[in-house]
Amino acid sequence: MDLKLTILFIGFVFGNFVTAFFVSKLYTDKKPTEFGSKNAGTANVGAVLGKKAGFLVSLGDVLKTVIAIVLTWYLFPEIPQPLITLYAGIGLVVAHNFPFWQNFKGGKGVAVTGIVAILYNWQVAIPVLLVALIIMIITKNLTIPPLFAITAITIIAFIINHDFEAFILMAILSALMYNRFWLDIQDIIHGRAKEVDVLKSVKQKYQKK
Structure with missing residues (x-):
């Protein structure tokens, strides 16, 4: 098997460990796809089962x-680490978003994609993610920031590195995220998007203490 396909496959194996299903099992008999927003991710589990569960x-x-990406770094030292990161990352995100053992119903891959981006190019990813956080606070929206982040990282990293293969891989990660947020994008277009006041939630938490 081609080394890059092997890397992608290793990422896919790890990606199928969708943590939300296991955490939900600890707290309730329901799957995360059966409550709240029906998304197997941090936001939904945290909102329904509590902050500890979300964490x-x-x-x-x-x-x-x-673990998946660092493992592939050590197994395939002959391939540049940025490319290894992205190939493993695509496998991780595909399996996380569409786990075969859960009828292909998984999460949106925001946390996974964010870590992949940081391990791919932290000099670009971290500043962009900080800007995305500010956007989230200002807009009180959970859809725009991750889409902005993955798009900006893809473009900026290509402008800096001129690596066309990496650009294509990042474009695939972007497409995967846009696909999972498609309904949320439609909600924004039609004015149905929900607002989440992050600062208010933090203030309430500390006031209770």
């Missing part, structure tokens, strides 16, 4: 992404 989902998604 565990996020932590699990981050760990599986880091």
